[in-house]
Amino acid sequence: MEAVIVGIIKSAIRLATPYLYASIGETLGQLSGVLNLGVDGVMLMGAFSAFYTVVRTGNLVFGLLAAIIVGATFGLLIAFINVTLKAEQGISGIGIYIFGLGLSSLLFSVLIGTVQTVKGFAPLPVPWLSGIPVLGEIFFQQNILVYGAFLLVPLSWFVIYKTPIGLSIRAVGQHPEAADSLGVNIVKIRYLTVITGGILSGIAGASLSIALLNVFQQNLTNGMGFIAVALVYFGAWKPQTVLTGALLFSTVNAIQIWIQVKGINIPSDFTLMLPYIVTIIVLTAMAKRHVRPPKALNKPFERGE
Amino acid sequence: MTMKKFIVFIAITSIFVLSLVLCVNAEPFKVAFIMPSTVNDFAWSQSMYDALMTIQEEMGEDEFQFDYSESMFIVADAAAAIRDYASEGYNLIIAHGSQYGSSLVEIAPDFPNTSFAWGSTANVFTDQGITNIFAYEPLAEQGGFVNGVLAAKLSQSGVFGVIGPIETGDAKHYTEGFKAGIESINPDAKINVTWIGSYSDVALASEAAQTHMDAGADVLTGTSQMVVGAIGVAEQRGAYWFGYDVDQSSLAPQHVVSSVDVIWAVALRPMIEMIKKGEMGGKIFTLNLENGGLKIVVNDEALVGKTINDIIQGKIMLR
Numbered sequence: 001m002e003a004v005i006v007g008i009i010k011s012a013i014r015l016a017t018p019y020l021y022a023s024i025g026e027t028l029g030q031l032s033g034v035l036n037l038g039v040d041g042v043m044l045m046g047a048f049s050a051f052y053t054v055v056r057t058g059n060l061v062f063g064l065l066a067a068i069i070v071g072a073t074f075g076l077l078i079a080f081i082n083v084t085l086k087a088e089q090g091i092s093g094i095g096i097y098i099f100g101l102g103l104s105s106l107l108f109s110v111l112i113g114t115v116q117t118v119k120g121f122a123p124l125p126v127p128w129l130s131g132i133p134v135l136g137e138i139f140f141q142q143n144i145l146v147y148g149a150f151l152l153v154p155l156s157w158f159v160i161y162k163t164p165i166g167l168s169i170r171a172v173g174q175h176p177e178a179a180d181s182l183g184v185n186i187v188k189i190r191y192l193t194v195i196t197g198g199i200l201s202g203i204a205g206a207s208l209s210i211a212l213l214n215v216f217q218q219n220l221t222n223g224m225g226f227i228a229v230a231l232v233y234f235g236a237w238k239p240q241t242v243l244t245g246a247l248l249f250s251t252v253n254a255i256q257i258w259i260q261v262k263g264i265n266i267p268s269d270f271t272l273m274l275p276y277i278v279t280i281i282v283l284t285a286m287a288k289r290h291v292r293p294p295k296a297l298n299k300p301f302e303r304g305e
Numbered sequence: 306m307t308m309k310k311f312i313v314f315i316a317i318t319s320i321f322v323l324s325l326v327l328c329v330n331a332e333p334f335k336v337a338f339i340m341p342s343t344v345n346d347f348a349w350s351q352s353m354y355d356a357l358m359t360i361q362e363e364m365g366e367d368e369f370q371f372d373y374s375e376s377m378f379i380v381a382d383a384a385a386a387i388r389d390y391a392s393e394g395y396n397l398i399i400a401h402g403s404q405y406g407s408s409l410v411e412i413a414p415d416f417p418n419t420s421f422a423w424g425s426t427a428n429v430f431t432d433q434g435i436t437n438i439f440a441y442e443p444l445a446e447q448g449g450f451v452n453g454v455l456a457a458k459l460s461q462s463g464v465f466g467v468i469g470p471i472e473t474g475d476a477k478h479y480t481e482g483f484k485a486g487i488e489s490i491n492p493d494a495k496i497n498v499t500w501i502g503s504y505s506d507v508a509l510a511s512e513a514a515q516t517h518m519d520a521g522a523d524v525l526t527g528t529s530q531m532v533v534g535a536i537g538v539a540e541q542r543g544a545y546w547f548g549y550d551v552d553q554s555s556l557a558p559q560h561v562v563s564s565v566d567v568i569w570a571v572a573l574r575p576m577i578e579m580i581k582k583g584e585m586g587g588k589i590f591t592l593n594l595e596n597g598g599l600k601i602v603v604n605d606e607a608l609v610g611k612t613i614n615d616i617i618q619g620k621i622m623l624r
Contacts, residue, residue, distance in 0.1 A: 003519065003520075006519075007515075007516060007519035007520070010515075010519075011512050011515060011516060014512065014515070015508070015512055018508070105343070105376075108345075109343070109345065113345060114345045114347070114555075115345060115346070115347040115533050115556065116555070116556065117533075117536070117537050117540065117556055117557065208507075208508060212508070212511065213507055213508060213511050213533075213534045213537055214537045214541070215507065215533045215534055215536075215537050215556075217346070217347075217505075217507055217530065217533055218342070218343050218345075218346070218376070219376075219505060220507055221508075222503065222505050222506045222507065222508065224508070253509070253512070254512070254516070257499055257509075257512060257513050257516045258516060258520075260497070260498065260499040260500065260513075261466070261497045261499055261513075261516050261517060261520050262497075262520070263497060263498075268472060268499070268500035268502065269472075269502070272500070272501075272502035
């Protein structure tokens, strides 16, 4: 039984990793008022560029840098479309998704051609802590991108709630007019959050292709980016609740795999639905909390002269 | 004079007829191939693409040409593509997936001069009066059985993990064969089966592989394009992998022991011959070990590696 519980928690931590990067990146953008539905496309581009760089150079740090640069470029593009050109955000996000899906598939076909594996980030035991019985095995024998994802939660919480820039981000998303009158540069803040979101989506992709799966295939993310956007709503635009949501979804997924492995007699069609059913139940239960999205979400800023 | 004229007439006519015949022959046999994933998916679609390439090599590019549409997982998109290809006069349209059957029933009667093929299935719809649909079906359980026997011989823990996509069709038959193969050697084996609910969820397939190994499995197998993630886990954590669809050994040469390679060309060759003779459908082509439609590709590197390792670790004592 202990082995099963340890296994479930280890699985959940791995499964939650790409969601954490992508969802926290999306949280930052949405807090400043920009909805980006193209997360999955940016994840795919990050995953591909990291993978391709590692195939070519064998250097994992270069791979991660490639994902960051490509993610930032996509972030810049998304910000330009939504903030400068003031496009309809829901539609442009779908466009970005399809663009990322298509471009990553095309580049994969042309530049690599066939499925292959790479040596990704290996588990990096944390000195001292990894020796703790049970807990050490679960939490401190993961790879560096897993640690990064979980450290990102307190870091982003600190930035959002304890720094002047975080205050500006929230102000821009809630009351852009007021923020503007106080001299906050709305365009600059939104570019900053969306580009950061792009970088984190890129890293989310890299966490799959060069750390957790060590392989690239067309549509590798299989729609994870959309679940990441859903987790932002689930998490009520707070990093700590986004973490809860990501862990809940991943834990139920890990449990359903174990139910199948242990041969517990529940049809696989049902166990596979569990993560989604549980998420919907929790969302419904939480609907009474009166959580509201940032007021300026999905609204381009027009300065009233 | 009349005789001379007649000979000239015959000569000219025969040259004309001959050139006409040559012209007809110069028209290549054209195939359209619609697939749910991509030609480099390392599984289902790639195996059919490989077969079409083989046939093109055999017949020559002047005689045989094919075009394809990738990522047609959505049946409505596939149906539109099938209809487009049919109206463009392709000789044979391969709708490579058991989800495409109902579309073919709709489309095939409108194009009696075009042949359609689909699989894996044994349904050609002759009972509905349709005469231009072929079907193809690998006996996946045969390949699964061979893989299972090899797996049972290799496993030390006696625990096996199967990572299947959706519990239907080839995946289901392969899994049943694999289980029967193991049980024929080791009746006490523990065979854990997980279904991912998708053909493309690489991350979940990979996590299922991790879970199987946490549960003690030292041999893994699975089908569909999502297994590439699971093969990665087998390589990283040192389990043996048994493949299906194509030879998967290049993904993890030390760990992929054998793969069931589906040779679709075995179905396509006689199908093309029939179409050329004007028989447009109605036949089911079965691929099995006997007719060479299933081939077991054993990867010596993995077996040699294991044997050497066993000697070094003292599991095999020679003196």
